[in-house]
Amino acid sequence: xxxxxxxxxxxxxxFKELSNQEAIKRFPLPDTLYLxxxxxxGAPATPLVKVGDRVRKGQLVAASQGMISAPVHAPTSxxxxxxxxxxxxxxxxxxxxxxxxxxxxLDEWDDIEPVxxxxxxxxxxICTRVGAAGIVGLGGATFPAAVxxxxxxxxxxxxxxxxxxxxxxxxxxxxxxxxxKADEIIRGACLMQHAVQAKEVIIGIEDNKPEALEKMxxxxxxxxxxxxxxxxxxxxxxxxxxxxQLTGIELPARSRAAASGLVMHNVATARAVAQTIDQGRPxxxxxxxxxxxxxxxxxxxxxPLGTLASQLINYASGFDCKPARxxxxxxxxxxxxxxxHVPIIKGSSGILALTEEEINPTQPSPCVRCARCxxxxxxxxxxxxxxxxxxxxxxxxxxxxxxxxxxGCGACSYTCPASLPLVHLFNYxxxxxxxxxxxxxxxxxxxxxxxxxxxxxxxxxxxxxxxLAARRAAAAKKAAEEAAEDNPS
Amino acid sequence: MLVSILPLAGLxxxxxxxxxxxxxxxxxxxxNVAVEIEELLPGTQCGQCGNPSCGAAAEACAVGELPPTxxxxxxxxxxxxxxxKLGVALDASALCDEGPKLAEINEDLCIGCTRCYKVCPTDxxxxxxxxxxxxxxxxxxxxxxxxxxxxxxxxxxxxVTPTLQTWAWSEPTL
Numbered sequence: 001x002x003x004x005x006x007x008x009x010x011x012x013x014x015f016k017e018l019s020n021q022e023a024i025k026r027f028p029l030p031d032t033l034y035l036x037x038x039x040x041x042g043a044p045a046t047p048l049v050k051v052g053d054r055v056r057k058g059q060l061v062a063a064s065q066g067m068i069s070a071p072v073h074a075p076t077s078x079x080x081x082x083x084x085x086x087x088x089x090x091x092x093x094x095x096x097x098x099x100x101x102x103x104x105x106l107d108e109w110d111d112i113e114p115v116x117x118x119x120x121x122x123x124x125x126i127c128t129r130v131g132a133a134g135i136v137g138l139g140g141a142t143f144p145a146a147v148x149x150x151x152x153x154x155x156x157x158x159x160x161x162x163x164x165x166x167x168x169x170x171x172x173x174x175x176x177x178x179x180x181k182a183d184e185i186i187r188g189a190c191l192m193q194h195a196v197q198a199k200e201v202i203i204g205i206e207d208n209k210p211e212a213l214e215k216m217x218x219x220x221x222x223x224x225x226x227x228x229x230x231x232x233x234x235x236x237x238x239x240x241x242x243x244x245q246l247t248g249i250e251l252p253a254r255s256r257a258a259a260s261g262l263v264m265h266n267v268a269t270a271r272a273v274a275q276t277i278d279q280g281r282p283x284x285x286x287x288x289x290x291x292x293x294x295x296x297x298x299x300x301x302x303x304p305l306g307t308l309a310s311q312l313i314n315y316a317s318g319f320d321c322k323p324a325r326x327x328x329x330x331x332x333x334x335x336x337x338x339x340x341h342v343p344i345i346k347g348s349s350g351i352l353a354l355t356e357e358e359i360n361p362t363q364p365s366p367c368v369r370c371a372r373c374x375x376x377x378x379x380x381x382x383x384x385x386x387x388x389x390x391x392x393x394x395x396x397x398x399x400x401x402x403x404x405x406x407x408g409c410g411a412c413s414y415t416c417p418a419s420l421p422l423v424h425l426f427n428y429x430x431x432x433x434x435x436x437x438x439x440x441x442x443x444x445x446x447x448x449x450x451x452x453x454x455x456x457x458x459x460x461x462x463x464x465x466x467x468l469a470a471r472r473a474a475a476a477k478k479a480a481e482e483a484a485e486d487n488p489s
Numbered sequence: 490m491l492v493s494i495l496p497l498a499g500l501x502x503x504x505x506x507x508x509x510x511x512x513x514x515x516x517x518x519x520x521n522v523a524v525e526i527e528e529l530l531p532g533t534q535c536g537q538c539g540n541p542s543c544g545a546a547a548e549a550c551a552v553g554e555l556p557p558t559x560x561x562x563x564x565x566x567x568x569x570x571x572x573x574k575l576g577v578a579l580d581a582s583a584l585c586d587e588g589p590k591l592a593e594i595n596e597d598l599c600i601g602c603t604r605c606y607k608v609c610p611t612d613x614x615x616x617x618x619x620x621x622x623x624x625x626x627x628x629x630x631x632x633x634x635x636x637x638x639x640x641x642x643x644x645x646x647x648x649v650t651p652t653l654q655t656w657a658w659s660e661p662t663l
Contacts, residue, residue, distance in 0.1 A: 038653055092656040364663055391663065424661045431657025439566045443531060446630050449611035450532040 006241055008378040009233040010411045012169050012332070014208060019291040019298040020172035024180060026302045027315065029107070033306030034086050035061060035072050035099040039345040040136040041143045042068030047099055053080045056110035058282050061099055064131070070144045070346075071134045074110075075284040075304035078103040089309075089328050089342040091335045098343065101306065112280035119194050123153055126195040126277065133276040134283045134346075139163060139174075139237065139266035140329050142347035145273070152196040152263040160198040161246060161264040162189055164205040164212065165230065165237030168330025171350045173287040174267050176300045178205065178212035181271055182219035188270030189225055191277050196263055201225045203267070204246050208232040234332065235409040239264050241378055253405050289350035290316055293358055294323035303344050309351050310340035323353035324361070332410040362419040373412035373422060379405050383412040387425050395429045395436075403429055522574070523551040529570045530560055533610035535632035537561045556580065562630045564589075589649040590631040592624045598643030605635035605644060 038044040045062035055061055055074040062072040081100045088096035115121060115129060131146025162185070166174040178185060185203075193201050203220070205213045207229045217227045230236055230245045240251045243262055251260055268287065275281045284305055290313065291298040297317040309328070313319075326337040328348050340351075373383035381402045389397040403426060412422045527547035538559045540546035549555045550571065557571035557579060572579035592613070594605075599621050606614035606622060613629040616622030636644045651657075 044653075088653055090653055090656075091658070092651070092653070094651065094653050094656060096653055420663070421661045424658065427658040428660050435657060436566055439564070442630075443563070443566070445628070446531045446533060446611055449613075449628055450534070453610060453612050 006233070006244060006378065007380050008376050008411060009235065009241075010376050010414050011232070012234055012414060014232075015170045015291065016172050016175065016208065018170065018293075019289050019300060020175050022299045024176050024287055024300045024302055025316075027304065027307060027312060029076055029103045029105070029304065030307050030311040030315075031102070032081070033075055033078075033101040033103065033304060034308060034343040035074070035101060035306040036086070036088060036343055036345050037062050037072060037097045037099070038088065039072065039142065039305070039347065040070040040134075041141065042066065042070070044097065045069060045072050047083055047097070049080045049083075049099065051080055051083055054078070054104075055080060055101065056108050058112055058280075058284060059110040060282075061101075064134075064144075068144055068147055070136050070146075071132065071282075072099070072305075073134055073282040073284050074101060075306055076101070076103045077106050077108040087338065087342050089335065089337065089345055089348065093338040098306075112282075114280040115277045118191055118277050123195050123197055124150070126191060127153060129276060130195070130273055132282075133272070135269060135272045135276060136283070136346050137266055138268035138272060138286060138346065138349070140333070140347050140349050142345075145265065145269050148263060148265070149192065149195050152198075152258050155258045156261070157196050157258055157263045158199050158261040159247065159263075160189070160193050160196055160201045161243060161262060162201065162203040162267050162270055163237055163239075163242055163264055164203055164209070164216070164267045165242055166209070167206060167232070167234045167237040168332055168334070168349075169234075170291045170352055171289045171330050172291070173289045173300050173349050175209045175212050177268055177271060177287055178209070179215050182212075182215040184271045184274045185216070185267050186219045186223055186225060187278065188272070188274035190223060191273050192265060192270060195273075198263070202246050203227045204230045204236075204242050206230055206232045206236055234411060234414075235378055235407070238378065238407055238409060240407070253402070283346060286344070286346060286348065288312065288344060288348055289352075291350060292323065292327075292353040293355045294319055294321055294353035296320050305344055305346060307344045308340070309337070309342055309344060309348075312344065312351065313340060313353070319353065321355060324356040325352075325354045325359050327352040327354065332414065333408060364420050365418045367418055367420060370417060372415045372417065376411040376415040378409060378411060379407060381406060383422050383426075386429075387420060387422050390425045390429045395432050398426075398429050399433060403433070406430075520548075520551050523548045525574060526550055526571055529563075529567055529574065531562055531567075531630055531632075533562065533630055533632055535562060535610055535630075535634055537632060550575075562632050590646040591626050591629050591649055592631060592633075592635055592644055593647045594622055594624055595643040595645070596621055598641045600641055602640060604638045604640065608634045608638050610634065 043066035046065050047062045049055060049061045056077045057074060059074045060071055061074050064071045079102050081102045083099055085095035086098040088094055118126060127146050127149045130149060135145040136142040137145060164174055164178055189201050203216060213229055220227045228246060235241055239257055243257060244250050249260055251257055257264055272283050285302055287300055288303045289300050295317045301316055303312055326340060327334040328337050328351060329335060331352060367384055369384060377383055386398040386401045386403055406426050408423055410423045416422060527544050530543040530547060532543050534542045538546045540549060546559060550559060558568045560567050569579060601619040603616060603618050606616050610632060611628045611630055613625045614622055614635060631646050633646055636646060
């Protein structure tokens with residue numbers, strides 16, 4: 001009855017109308033595809049192909065390794081030309097291993113088999129198929145979908161929530177997908193519901209997407225799936241916020257949604273699941289929003305994974321002016337790209353080329369303790385206090401203030417009148433804490449190793465001593481016997 | 490027979506008693522602080538601080554002869570822990586923390602002499618006579634002992650380059 005109102009949040013200008021007017025277009029095949037082996041959270045995939053191999057569309061080219069990982073499939077048929085390092089779409093700009101694939105233009109499918117009558121199958125089988133298709137969270141977090149589905153099935157969940165929030169400004173890929181492929185999303189939702197054995201499914205869509213909401217409601221009619229409108233407020237697409245808005249449940253700090261009987265997936269992930277189960281098609285392409293005032297034409301494109309951002313922009317748009325900043329993902333949480341020579345990966349929801357006016361760069365000035373960040377923080381933290389502690393080098397104090405609950409949404413940085421890079425500070429502190437923990441673990445291990453070695457060295461010395469003593473005793477005994485033989489008297 | 494056994498047994502007993510008394514009377518008090526500091530140290534007895542063992546270094550640090558930043562393999566983490574323990578301010582500039590390093594064996598120069606793995610305090614090197622030696626990155630503390638004994642100078646401490654998995658954000662300049 002007393003539904004607690006959501007904390008914090010900001011209302012950045014959407015700029016959605018730049019790219020949501022036209023239908024999704026299909027990008028033709030580029031000259032070369034660069035398939036990154038790290039397109040997901042977790043361990044990188046292991047390549048299964050050699051240079052010179054011919055692969056067919058949808059063929060597995062890199063297998064997942066470890067518990068949390070995802071395989072990679074060939075987006076088209078062609079020849080593997082290289083297995084080398086290439087700049088990763090990552091804030092560090094570090095290289096990642098990529099498989100270079102030269103398309104042969106035939107676009108010839110590998111043998112694929114859809115799952116017939118999926119609702120009669122074991123839910124575990126659906127999860128396994130989703131994992132084998134390389135599906136990851138397409139909202140941008142790229143957590144392997146099968147791992148999430150599998151663990152939810154194990155713990156048992158009541159509600160499956162599909163995230164159609166798309167609260168990041170500029171991005172409209174989910175908006176267009178919901179308008180154009182609502183049936184496939186609903187089908188995917190039903191399949192996922194079966195996979196986790198959830199009792200109900202709720203789809204949350206921000207009220208700045210009325211067309212998408214209408215299409216989804218029409219598609220969901222009669223399926224028992226609820227499609228609900230949620231207020232537009234950043235970060236509504238964040239798991240904890242959307243869950244609270246839709247169900248009234250506030251997820252406890254540092255807990256997984258599954259612990260509260262919930263599991264959340266993106267709408268685009270649901271569509272990918274439907275494609276995999278019904279058509280046997282693995283995840284080999286995704287919808288990418290091209291936007292930003294620096295581009296000539298904005299819009300949404302279905303792009304094969306591994307296409308370079310530069311190839312996409314050269315084909316689809318071109319520049320009006322020199323972009324001041326290139327971003328992969330949304331402007332709030334996306335990553336700044338060093339250049340456009342990076343491949344599109346499973347988590348690339350958008351490529352933004354922003355002008356000087358759009359990013360409005362200002363120099364950071366001292367914090368005036370206005371506490372706007374405190375009002376904006378959706379997690380109820382004190383960004384100004386945490387930042388002050390981190391700046392004087394006391395990351396533990398920031399940790400005590402709840403640093404690990406920070407979701408990095410950027411609402412504080414957005415609202416800060418002093419233009420302080422608050423999220424950057426928090427990211428740095430999180431890395432620093434993780435590093436310290438790692439060092440402490442290594443120190444413990446070193447102590448154990450050093451102690452074991454000392455014990456071993458001491459034991460070996462003792463054993464040698466004993467051996468020598470035994471030999472000496474044997475020699476003395478022998479000498480005594482010989483002496484006794486010499487002097488029988 | 491008894492003439493030789495009794496004096497020797499008596500001498501042994503007397504000397505033992507003397508040693509027992511001496512160990513009580515001349516017992517060297519080790520401060521608790523030193524013991525506590527030693528617990529924070531890696532315990533590899535690498536000798537990089539100029540002391541023969543981690544125990545001796547902890548002792549020297551406890552009486553103020555060494556700054557908290559004395560332990561090179563311990564790096565910043567250990568220095569901070571010691572400074573906390575002693576309640577002194579940490580002079581971070583004295584810390585020669587060049588970032589994490591690992592020993593690396595140049596495979597072209599290694600002759601398989603086995604000297605390095607015999608001195609490694611954490612058993613981080615595997616090898617056998619006239620076989621190529623390798624370093625276990627997980628166990629290596631970059632203490633440099635192997636570097637000193639290598640006759641062909643094929644072991645070097647190289648800085649660890651960050652990968653996508655280990656990279657972390659640097660501190661923003663403000």
